[in-house]
Amino acid sequence: MAKTFRSVFKTTSVINWFPGHMNMAKNSMKAQLGNIDVIIEVRDARIPFTSANPLLDGIGNHKPRLVVLNKSDLANSNMKARVEARFDHENIDSMFTSVIKGKHIQKILQWCTAAGKSQFQSTAGTVVMIVGIPNVGKSSMINAFRSLSSSLKVSKGKKKAVVGATPGVTVRTDMFKVNESPAIYVMDTPGVMLPNIPTPEVGLKLALTGAIKDDIVGVELLADYMLFILNRMNSKTYVKALGLPEATDDIEEVFEAVARQSGGVGKPEEIQRILAASYLLKEFRRGAFGTFTLDPV
Numbered sequence: 079m080a081k082t083f084r085s086v087f088k089t090t091s092v093i094n095w096f097p098g099h100m101n102m103a104k105n106s107m108k109a110q111l112g113n114i115d116v117i118i119e120v121r122d123a124r125i126p127f128t129s130a131n132p133l134l135d136g137i138g139n140h141k142p143r144l145v146v147l148n149k150s151d152l153a154n155s156n157m158k159a160r161v162e163a164r165f166d167h168e169n170i171d172s173m174f175t176s177v178i179k180g181k182h183i184q185k186i187l188q189w190c191t192a193a194g195k196s197q198f199q200s201t202a203g204t205v206v207m208i209v210g211i212p213n214v215g216k217s218s219m220i221n222a223f224r225s226l227s228s229s230l231k232v233s234k235g236k237k238k239a240v241v242g243a244t245p246g247v248t249v250r251t252d253m254f255k256v257n258e259s260p261a262i263y264v265m266d267t268p269g270v271m272l273p274n275i276p277t278p279e280v281g282l283k284l285a286l287t288g289a290i291k292d293d294i295v296g297v298e299l300l301a302d303y304m305l306f307i308l309n310r311m312n313s314k315t316y317v318k319a320l321g322l323p324e325a326t327d328d329i330e331e332v333f334e335a336v337a338r339q340s341g342g343v344g345k346p347e348e349i350q351r352i353l354a355a356s357y358l359l360k361e362f363r364r365g366a367f368g369t370f371t372l373d374p375v
């Protein structure tokens with residue numbers, strides 16, 4: 079008989095994470111708007127709609143805005159055209175990119191110059207504000223812009239935007255010159271989380287993609303949600319990768335397999351589970367179990 083898997087992920091967890099610096103960041107962004115020509119809103123290509131933030135929509139909504147869907151190397155490429163069509167339909171300029179692979183970095187800068195010029199002919203250069211939820215790659219994008227310009231010898235020895243694998247690394251706004259001619263300045267801003275996460279599933283998607291700190295949700299619950307997603311998407315790469323006999327909906331079986339594989343057996347059970355869950359999340363987030371678009375399109 080064919081094995082059946084969960085069609086619904088049952089959790090009662092209410093997920094909320096809105097540290098104080100995010101509120102301050104939002105106010106500081108609003109205060110800077112007068113100096114800004116265009117806005118780049120960075121989202122996660124794996125959750126192109128869930129990674130929108132109504133708080134950020136309200137910031138500078140009269141300025142030209144480009145939605146950049148970053149980490150496309152981790153998203154399902156078959157969904158790209160459908161996602162783009164939806165943004166087109168809503169008259170939103172959008173672009174997929176993978177900063178890590180250096181994709182479309184130049185194209186984004188070109189968009190900024192073109193969109194900035196048409197609005198503010200008299201500005202002595204384009205000033206761009208980069209906004210987005212935590213951990214989507216805002217600081218990485220600024221460094222990628224700067225690495226293009228370093229070949230033009232404008233940014234040698236200058237400070238870098240701080241990048242980190244966990245959310246909430248950037249805690250204050252900072253301005254960087256990323257291009258000499260035409261002059262482009264980019265303001266890095268702290269990631270701002272949704273003030274209210276409407277459903278547990280939205281919170282889980284944000285956490286699984288790394289926008290919410292793992293501790294807020296708990297790695298074991300998050301790993302179980304990951305397993306639910308993998309089975310629901312009928313993506314069974316994890317079975318072979320983890321040395322499992324077959325696909326399973328039981329996270330305990332998966333934790334045991336990871337502990338066996340990594341030599342974790344013998345450690346206290348609670349530690350074994352946490353180590354296994356953390357390992358699974360790390361593997362998922364680097365694309366070892368496949369590429370996924372978690373939002374329905």
Ligand SMILES: Nc1nc2c(ncn2[C@@H]2O[C@H](COP(=O)(O)OP(=O)(O)OP(=O)(O)O)[C@@H](O)[C@H]2O)c(=O)[nH]1
Pocket residue numbers: 148149150151152175176177178179210211212213214215216217218219240241242243244245246247248249267268269270
């Ligand atoms: N796979 C992949 N990882 C990326 C990409 N861009 C950035 N990252 C990684 O995502 C993580 C977060 O990057 P940051 O640039 O610090 O993200 P941020 O949006 O500035 O984060 P906050 O400071 O939390 O607001 C880092 O581990 C980056 O290496 C990408 O295109 N693909």
